[in-house]
Amino acid sequence: MLLLLVKYTLLYTVMLMVVALGGMFSERSGIINIALEGIMVIGGLAGVLAAKFLPFPPALVVLGSILVGGLAGLVYALLLGFASINLKADQTIGGTALNIMATAIAMVVSKRVNDGGAAKLDFNNNPFLFNIGGVSAEAAAESGGAAVQGLELSLFIPVGILLLLLSYFILYKTRLGLRLRSCGEHPQAADSVGINVYKMRYVGVMASGFLGGIGGMAYIIPANSIWNFEQGVTGMGFLALAVMIFGQWKPFRIALAAIFFSLFRAMGDIYDSLPGLKDLNWPKEIYRMMPFIASMVVLALTSKKSRAPKAEGIPYDKGMR
Amino acid sequence: MIRNKLRTSGNTILAALLCVLIGLVIGFTVLTVLSYISKSKDYQSHAQVYADGQYSKGDINKVKKYLEGLDQAEDKAQAEHEKDSLHAMLDHKYTAEQLLETSKALLAEKPKGKAYSAEQFRAAVASVIGEEEADGAMAAFSAAIKDVLLKPYEFGFGDVLAYAYELGFRRVLMGGWYMPADGGPQLEIAKAAPLIMTGLSVAFAFKTGLFNIGAAGQYTVGSFGALLFALVLNWPWYLCVLAAIIFGAVWGAIPGIFKAYCNVNEVITSIMFNWIGLYAVNTIMYGGGTGPMYDLNSSKTWTVITKSKQSQIPDLGGFFVQPASIAIFIAVLVAIALWVILNKTTFGYELKACGLSKTAAKYAGINEKRNIILSMTIAGALAGLGGALYYLSGSPQWNPQDSTALPAMGFDGISVALLASSSPIGSIFSALFISHISIGGTFMEPKAFPMEVANIISGVIIYLCAFMMLFKNRIAKLFTHKEKGGAK
Numbered sequence: 001m002l003l004l005l006v007k008y009t010l011l012y013t014v015m016l017m018v019v020a021l022g023g024m025f026s027e028r029s030g031i032i033n034i035a036l037e038g039i040m041v042i043g044g045l046a047g048v049l050a051a052k053f054l055p056f057p058p059a060l061v062v063l064g065s066i067l068v069g070g071l072a073g074l075v076y077a078l079l080l081g082f083a084s085i086n087l088k089a090d091q092t093i094g095g096t097a098l099n100i101m102a103t104a105i106a107m108v109v110s111k112r113v114n115d116g117g118a119a120k121l122d123f124n125n126n127p128f129l130f131n132i133g134g135v136s137a138e139a140a141a142e143s144g145g146a147a148v149q150g151l152e153l154s155l156f157i158p159v160g161i162l163l164l165l166l167s168y169f170i171l172y173k174t175r176l177g178l179r180l181r182s183c184g185e186h187p188q189a190a191d192s193v194g195i196n197v198y199k200m201r202y203v204g205v206m207a208s209g210f211l212g213g214i215g216g217m218a219y220i221i222p223a224n225s226i227w228n229f230e231q232g233v234t235g236m237g238f239l240a241l242a243v244m245i246f247g248q249w250k251p252f253r254i255a256l257a258a259i260f261f262s263l264f265r266a267m268g269d270i271y272d273s274l275p276g277l278k279d280l281n282w283p284k285e286i287y288r289m290m291p292f293i294a295s296m297v298v299l300a301l302t303s304k305k306s307r308a309p310k311a312e313g314i315p316y317d318k319g320m321r
Numbered sequence: 322m323i324r325n326k327l328r329t330s331g332n333t334i335l336a337a338l339l340c341v342l343i344g345l346v347i348g349f350t351v352l353t354v355l356s357y358i359s360k361s362k363d364y365q366s367h368a369q370v371y372a373d374g375q376y377s378k379g380d381i382n383k384v385k386k387y388l389e390g391l392d393q394a395e396d397k398a399q400a401e402h403e404k405d406s407l408h409a410m411l412d413h414k415y416t417a418e419q420l421l422e423t424s425k426a427l428l429a430e431k432p433k434g435k436a437y438s439a440e441q442f443r444a445a446v447a448s449v450i451g452e453e454e455a456d457g458a459m460a461a462f463s464a465a466i467k468d469v470l471l472k473p474y475e476f477g478f479g480d481v482l483a484y485a486y487e488l489g490f491r492r493v494l495m496g497g498w499y500m501p502a503d504g505g506p507q508l509e510i511a512k513a514a515p516l517i518m519t520g521l522s523v524a525f526a527f528k529t530g531l532f533n534i535g536a537a538g539q540y541t542v543g544s545f546g547a548l549l550f551a552l553v554l555n556w557p558w559y560l561c562v563l564a565a566i567i568f569g570a571v572w573g574a575i576p577g578i579f580k581a582y583c584n585v586n587e588v589i590t591s592i593m594f595n596w597i598g599l600y601a602v603n604t605i606m607y608g609g610g611t612g613p614m615y616d617l618n619s620s621k622t623w624t625v626i627t628k629s630k631q632s633q634i635p636d637l638g639g640f641f642v643q644p645a646s647i648a649i650f651i652a653v654l655v656a657i658a659l660w661v662i663l664n665k666t667t668f669g670y671e672l673k674a675c676g677l678s679k680t681a682a683k684y685a686g687i688n689e690k691r692n693i694i695l696s697m698t699i700a701g702a703l704a705g706l707g708g709a710l711y712y713l714s715g716s717p718q719w720n721p722q723d724s725t726a727l728p729a730m731g732f733d734g735i736s737v738a739l740l741a742s743s744s745p746i747g748s749i750f751s752a753l754f755i756s757h758i759s760i761g762g763t764f765m766e767p768k769a770f771p772m773e774v775a776n777i778i779s780g781v782i783i784y785l786c787a788f789m790m791l792f793k794n795r796i797a798k799l800f801t802h803k804e805k806g807g808a809k
Contacts, residue, residue, distance in 0.1 A: 083784065090787055097780055098784065100776065100779065100780040101781065101784065107771060108777065116768035292596050299583070303585045
């Protein structure tokens with residue numbers, strides 16, 4: 001049973017962490033990215049379609065669909081970048097519009113794929129899964145209990161760890177990272193030393209789109225082999241924003257925050273197989289509520305001394321220097 | 322002074338109309354693409370069927386009709402030519418009619434509506450012309466009649482546009498009036514009333530510098546309040562409405578308190594409490610399947626009509642019959658009252674001052690913490706009232722087993738407020754518009770056009786509104802430029 005808890009916690013951790021890292025890049029460059037939820041939906045949709053229709057061998061399908069999902073998120077995030085960087089629109093409103101559009105687009109596309117049927121897409125998620133310490137569930141069943149069933153994990157876990165290390169490296173060890181952070185703290189000063197603020201903010205938004213897209217896939221693909229796009233990504237993008245704030249806009253703290261939230265979220269999936277919780281006989285909605293309540297408590301305690309990038313949410317206008 | 326004021330509101334309206342126009346153009350483009358996909362899929366699937374030699378009785382009849390039509394055609398030379406080419410393809414030994422008669426005789430024995438297999442057809446052909454030549458005859462026959470059968474499925478760009486317009490876009494534009502006999506207009510009005518309220522909720526918060534993305538949650542909790550007092554306690558409708566207002570207000574006050582005292586952004590808090598509210602409401606309403614509000618037969622909550630007649634908001638008769646009621650008038654009155662509060666009272670002035678500059682308001686001696694909480698409370702009350710106006714109208718039912726999506730009414734409220742650029746009076750009209758196109762969306766041909774196209778349109782409109790309103794004076798200039806030049 002503990003294995004199950006580990007499995008689900010890892011599943012949600014990677015998803016929340018990758019998306020929150022995306023949010024971090026965007027906010028560190030000065031753009032509030034409320035659209036993470038929508039970016040996840042679009043990335044997940046593109047990734048699922050790629051996994052469903054790419055005519056490649058399994059290994060290439062995995063690689064290809066992760067790329068497609070990430071790129072779809074990136075392109076969608078460009079819409080946010082265009083509105084909030086070039087046109088200086090209200091970033092929260094622009095992001096909200098993208099969230100509303102994303103679910104609508106996902107439903108129209110998936111209904112179209114199903115010839116006007118339900119907004120559900122089925123796909124094969126086997127290439128995305130691997131087992132450690134044993135064989136797969138099917139193989140274990142076939143062997144009649146001789147082989148031990150291992151812990152089934154998704155390929156997004158190594159991908160996520162790689163992205164975490166990469167994010168840390170880019171943000172703190174490269175010139176690009178330094179420039180990006182400066183645009184989020186004091187864009188006027190950054191501009192005065194010759195940094196192109198618009199370009200840096202675009203880099204931040206595009207990075208968040210790419211990571212958000214992959215995060216959307218990491219939520220949709222490993223859990224099940226069918227997904228109903230009517231539900232979008234059930235508020236996970238917003239939860240990732242809370243993870244980012246709890247992680248104080250820093251990569252490794254975000255990873256820890258993601259583990260914390262995922263434990264709560266995972267409980268909602270497996271409470272009926274945990275001996276103590278099952279006896280309580282609570283409806284599953286209570287467990288679904290938990291990560292949200294936990295995040296509210298955490299936010300209330302941490303927001304007073306928040307280390308948010310100082311210039312986030314403020315459109316940069318060259319004439320205002 | 323008044324003239325200036327009129328001009329700025331004129332500019333705002335122009336900018337809003339431009340957003341709507343572009344939104345509709347993009348919507349039509351999406352419909353055109355969908356129409357093309359659906360037309361070409363239709364063509365290809367039929368081409369595949371005919372290529373496999375699976376003709377149905379109707380298909381055979383179509384070919385026969387076509388040949389008969391050629392016999393009676395006015396242009397004899399042309400008809401003969403076409404007939405000849407058809408026959409030529411079928412070789413000289415057997416005519417198209419011969420094959421058609423054979424296949425018809427065969428089909429007469431088949432159950433109705435079923436296509437018959439290529440093998441059966443081949444056997445029939447072989448019985449007429451002999452085994453050796455059957456394959457050749459089959460191929461020739463297929464090639465000859467494929468064109469005739471496929472012709473109706475061929476399409477040009479004009480057909481694509483016409484399909485997108487007739488079965489899609491026109492129905493969106495007509496909204497509820499596409500089906501006036503089935504109560505379409507009434508449904509549209511019934512849905513516009515709560516939409517005005519959620520729109521007002523968002524708009525009011527905007528005016529005071531807050532973004533109330535939590536209208537969906539406040540609407541949810543307000544609906545719960547209304548249904549609780551209606552279905553369980555059977556109270557009269559005005560008390561149920563009051564309950565919904567209080568429930569919504571409480572749910573709105575929470576993000577306000579978090580914002581005022583803990584410095585948590587109201588957007589994040591509202592979103593979290595949207596989900597917390599939805600899960601809580603669903604849990605209580607469902608009550609493990611035995612809750613007093615839950616109807617096992619429909620697996621939704623009871624309707625107010627069946628369970629508690631006195632809790633139903635009365636209708637007016639005439640045009641305003643079920644599902645429309647006096648709810649729309651309540652919503653309009655609230656909008657007017659809100660306009661008065663915001664523009665004609667000190668209280669409204671203070672709230673707006675907080676929205677324009679928090680520090681300046683604080684300097685002027687306005688209690689900004691109190692105002693943030695008050696604004697969010699009022700915004701929550703408005704959204705809660707919206708829930709009551711919808712669920713007390715009689716037949717709507719809440720589905721407590723659907724915990725995956727928040728009510729769309731809350732998010733549509735954001736579109737309403739933005740399109741109205743946060744004006745309470747403007748919200749009335751923008752709510753009517755959003756309700757119009759989303760009802761229209763449900764009338765579209767569902768196989769080709771999913772109704773969510775209407776949501777794409779409103780999403781595009783919000784996206785445009787996010788920056789269009791910044792340019793409204795420039796946009797207005799584009800339109801009035803000519804006029805001014807003439808006057809000079």
